Amino acid sequence: MKQADKKLTAHLQTECxxxxxxxxxxxEECEGVTVYGLAMYQGDKPVAVISDISSYRSNVEELVALCNRAQVTKDTIWDVVDDYLT
Incomplete structure (x- = not known):
């Protein structure tokens, strides 16, 4: 395998x-209300799950799209969500 192919393979394996x-x-105050969150996968392995971000689906969809566009990593996802909510 060529060096460039090895680097690409390694990158694809670590991409989230x-x-x-x-x-x-x-x-208790919101029991039963539908809430939305996100899950981050590295390959087929979940590496971060934040289950209750908002009850507004469109807001969390926007956040998910942002995370994918910006290639957010498992090391920064919590900070990104915190910044998004404040």
């Missing part, structure tokens, strides 16, 4: 993909 998640709020 972020997807939207959906769940139910479990806190």
């Amino acid at each position: 993909k972020t997807i939207l998640t959906e769940g139910r709020c479990e806190a």
Whole structure:
């Protein structure tokens, strides 16, 4: 295998993909409300899950798209979400 191919393969194996998640709020004040979050995968392995970001799907869809466009990593995802919410 050529060196360039090895580098590309290594990059693809470490690249993260972020997807939207959906769940139910479990806190007493919002019990049963649908909430959205995100899950970050490296290959087929989940490396970060933030399950309750907002009850507004479109807001979290925007955040997920931003994470994928900016190639956010598992090391920075928490900071990105925190910045997005403030």
